[in-house]
Amino acid sequence: MPDIELQYFAQLQDEAGRGHERRQTPAPTAAALYDELRNVYGFALAPACMRVAINAAFAPWDQPLREGDHVAFIPPVTGG
Amino acid sequence: MNDFIMADAPMDTSALRRALLVPQAGGFCSFEGWVRQANEGRAVCGIDYSAFVPLALTEGQRILLEAKQRFAICRVTAMHRTGYLPIGETAVWIGVAAAHRDAAFSACRYIIDEIKQRVPIWKHEHYASGETGWVPCHTR
Structure with a gap:
């Protein structure tokens, strides 16, 4: 199972109780990984209102995960 | 050089403006976003801004190129x-120099609208009541 580096922001960071973690996951895609983490942490945000960044670049939710990928789920942004 | 800057401390915006003064420009337009004392009817005493900085820099730079x-x-x-x-502190500053005013106004408006929709930055509001909250999203 690939080892993934996760980084959490905003509401997700509060809900996970951490900003970073490394996790071995059977999830083949970012979408499947978010579902897995939702079961663990009870994330309230639906993926439909978020984006995902893999290795600090926006990526499609169905992009296959590879060993060592850095994954960040992006809650609705509120800068400005 | 990166024209989109993520700053963890106040910056001298007059210096940013001076760097845009080029002989071919005949107009300058800027927009500043400030921390306001209230949001959605609640008294606010400050905002803690967090960001995914590496992605904020690349997405911000992409907006400026657009x-x-x-x-x-x-x-x-x-x-x-x-x-x-x-309250009152500058959260965002945009400066555009152009030969003519129409392009300067339009670009400035485009950039702030796109930053608010696309750049991974989040507001955590601190309320006068002592509570805090993530701003759910914004459409304005």
């Missing part, structure tokens, strides 16, 4: 803050 392609502008700089900002 603005250069869409509008006849000479130079542009944008700066967004992270950290805790009290």
Whole structure:
């Protein structure tokens, strides 16, 4: 199972109780990984209102995960 | 050089403006976003801005490149803050120099609208009541 580096922001960071973690996951895609983490942490945000960044670049939710990928789920942004 | 700046401390915006003063520019337009004392009817004492900085920099720079392609502008700089900002502090600064005013106004408007929709930055509001909250999203 690939080892993934996760980084959490905003509401997700509060809900996970951490900003970073490394996790071995059977999830083949970012979408499947978010579902897995939702079961663990009870994330309230639906993926439909978020984006995902893999290795600090926006990526499609169905992009296959590879060993060592850095994954960040992006809650609705509120800068400005 | 990166024209989109993520700053964890206040910046001298007059210096940012001076860097845009080029001989081919005949107009300059800027927008500043400030921390306001109330949001959605609640008294606010400050906002803690957090960001995914590496992605904020690349997405912010992409927005500035789009603005250069869409509008006849000479130079542009944008700066967004992270950290805790009290009321009145500048959270975002955008400056655009162009030969003519129409492009400067249009580019400035385009850039702030796109930053608010696309750049991974989040507001954590601190209320006068002592509570805090993530701003759910914004459409304005």
